[in-house]
Amino acid sequence: SQQGEEDPQALSIQEGENATMNCSYKTSINNLQWYRQNSGRGLVHLILIRSNEREKHSGRLRVTLDTSKKSSSLLITASRAADTASYFCATPGSGGSNYKLTFGKGTLLTVNP
Amino acid sequence: NAGVMQNPRHLVRRRGQEARLRCSPMKGHSHVYWYRQLPEEGLKFMVYLQKENIIDESGMPKERFSAEFPKEGPSILRIQQVVRGDSAAYFCASSPERAAETQYFGPGTRLLVL
Helix, strand or coil, X not given: CCCCEEECCEEEEECCCCEEEEEECCCCCCXXXXXXXXXXXXXXXXXXXXXXXXXXEECXXXXXXXXXXXXXXXXXXXXXXXXXXXXXXXXXXXXXXXXXXXXXCCEEEEEEC | CCCCEEECCEEEECCCCCEEEEEXXXXXXXXXXXXXXXXXXXXXXXXXXXXXXXXXXXXXXXXXXXXXCCCCCCEEEEECCCCHHHCEEEEEEEECCCCCCCCXXXXXXXEEEC
């Protein structure tokens, strides 16, 4: 399996509910990033969490990182229909290849109005 | 401040034709990265370029694919003699420096090979 795998693959919730997505990775990392991709569009950078951080907030987003379990979670609170998108975690390559981002297959989030 | 620009947004080619995808990085960014996204997949790194230099092309197929980032003008990803398996979304990203933690992505070019 690949570095950076999200689960679930798909998640459907009602507006106002919280959405939690998880990401697992294999190798040591300096940071982990979450991106959003609306259908047929490019990627938008949401948040970056460094390896020495355990939790980070940005608006309605909360990201956690557990380096001992090599996993991260993205929580979107009070979801809105506009949050409907695919969400990807990405990890940088090691050493001198830190520019080489590795993405998982993503979680498709559908928020129903 | 305009973001990363890519054109065309959609490109249809018949098997055997050439595809040219263009990417203009954000102003002030001299590092460009190309990624490919196959249907239902995450993005896969293809190539990393700086002005007039290919830094890392380890993710790019050895045949038919080439990339350049000239001193003047956009970065070009060129696919010769396209096949159906080349159908994908191709994304360009840029950063102001090599070790930048965040890459800024363009809207992508969706290539369909008939």
